[in-house]
Amino acid sequence: METVAPFKEVIDEIKEKGGDAISRCFQCGKCDTVCPWNRVTQFSMRKLIREATFGLSEIETEEIWRCTTCGKCPQVCPRDVKQIDDMIAIRKMATGYGVFPAAVQLVRSISAGLTAQGNPFNEDRSKRAEWTQGLSVKTFAEGMEVLYFPCCYTAYDPRLKKVAQATAKILNKAEVDYGILGSKENCCGESIRKTGNEDLFKRLAKENIKAFIENGVKKILVSSPHCYQAFKNEYSEFKVNFEVVHISEYLPELIDSGRLRITKEYEKKVTYHDPCYLGRHNGIFDQPREALKKIHGLELLEMAEARENSLCCGMGGGRIWMETPKSERFSNIRIEDAVEDGAQEIVTACPYCITSLEDSRVVMNRADVIEVKDITEILQDVI
Ligand code: SF4
Numbered sequence: 001m002e003t004v005a006p007f008k009e010v011i012d013e014i015k016e017k018g019g020d021a022i023s024r025c026f027q028c029g030k031c032d033t034v035c036p037w038n039r040v041t042q043f044s045m046r047k048l049i050r051e052a053t054f055g056l057s058e059i060e061t062e063e064i065w066r067c068t069t070c071g072k073c074p075q076v077c078p079r080d081v082k083q084i085d086d087m088i089a090i091r092k093m094a095t096g097y098g099v100f101p102a103a104v105q106l107v108r109s110i111s112a113g114l115t116a117q118g119n120p121f122n123e124d125r126s127k128r129a130e131w132t133q134g135l136s137v138k139t140f141a142e143g144m145e146v147l148y149f150p151c152c153y154t155a156y157d158p159r160l161k162k163v164a165q166a167t168a169k170i171l172n173k174a175e176v177d178y179g180i181l182g183s184k185e186n187c188c189g190e191s192i193r194k195t196g197n198e199d200l201f202k203r204l205a206k207e208n209i210k211a212f213i214e215n216g217v218k219k220i221l222v223s224s225p226h227c228y229q230a231f232k233n234e235y236s237e238f239k240v241n242f243e244v245v246h247i248s249e250y251l252p253e254l255i256d257s258g259r260l261r262i263t264k265e266y267e268k269k270v271t272y273h274d275p276c277y278l279g280r281h282n283g284i285f286d287q288p289r290e291a292l293k294k295i296h297g298l299e300l301l302e303m304a305e306a307r308e309n310s311l312c313c314g315m316g317g318g319r320i321w322m323e324t325p326k327s328e329r330f331s332n333i334r335i336e337d338a339v340e341d342g343a344q345e346i347v348t349a350c351p352y353c354i355t356s357l358e359d360s361r362v363v364m365n366r367a368d369v370i371e372v373k374d375i376t377e378i379l380q381d382v383i
């Protein structure tokens with residue numbers, strides 16, 4: 001093997017930015033065998049880690065931006081190399097130097113939108129609650145049971161607004177005492193943090209925490225597993241601790257307590273796609289399945305890659321803001337798996353997964369064969 005003199009300054013910078021586990025790697029290559037990228041193209045986390053241990057990371061290439069932070073390779077790594085933290089550390093360097101390859105350029109304007117308006121679309125902050133039009137949704141006030149925090153996508157994106165609306169209909173039906181913060185909400189910051197923009201994450205997090213505290217928020221209900229991850233696991237770095245619940249956990253609770261009654265049948269074959277940040281990162285596998293199993297007539301199918309072994313949709317780690325050629329989208333495989341299993345609908349519980357699966361159903365010419373739904377969109381039809 002060629003001998004390479006380590007670039008100590010680069011290694012120190014990677015370690016200082018959170019990638020201090022790189023030196024534990026012994027190049028077994030197990031990470032590459034499970035990485036979804038190797039289903040669609042060639043990609044080697046093993047190689048990126050090796051380059052990092054020698055201080056030879058090439059921050060101008062797209063390779064350092066590929067990891068979707070899906071959490072699959074950390075499950076099999078025998079040395080706990082913490083690949084996700086390592087990649088974020090290297091991205092922090094690239095972001096710090098302002099180096100973004102062509103496929104990643106959009107991250108700049110996304111950051112500008114997040115800075116100016118608190119959302120990645122640079123949509124007017126004052127329009128954040130427009131999804132509630134025609135629905136009875138109150139502004140959160142201290143003493144209410146729960147704050148509903150729709151993510152930026154469910155608040156602004158035309159397809160995903162339907163998820164926030166379905167959630168509000170369910171909460172109204174169950175007579176939950178809830179409210180939203182509307183224009184006082186900012187993006188949770190989870191995905192921009194994964195692109196290495198730590199300062200912007202901190203700014204968004206602090207603004208949200210301020211709004212939560214000023215309004216007396218104790219319990220937060222979220223639609224997005226990315227908001228769940230941020231509020232539950234990352235905001236604790238700011239010494240705050242809110243009770244955080246994802247809608248897929250809340251639904252079986254509402255049904256079991258009798259607050260939500262299922263009154264209609266749903267005669268369809270449905271398969272459930274585990275979002276990485278709900279399943280692998282936060283261990284929520286059973287609750288969404290429990291909610292679906294309570295629906296009469298619904299036949300729940302399991303894809304071969306389910307639960308801890310679920311296939312990433314490709315949108316985590318900030319990839320939702322990066323270009324992925326149509327032939328390299330993991331969600332194409334997911335749509336084909338679901339169709340082959342005979343599912344009429346693929347249901348999930350994450351706005352990012354819905355975005356990618358909706359896209360793949362068109363890319364794969366499967367739009368007339370399978371539908372993509374959020375779990376709330378099924379529940380709203382049976383109550
Ligand atoms: S699985 Fe872990 S130890 Fe093996 S090559 Fe990948 S990072 Fe290194």
Ligand code: SF4
Binds near residue numbers: 034
């Ligand atoms: S976390 Fe997922 S996408 Fe990233 S390198 Fe590991 S397996 Fe691949």
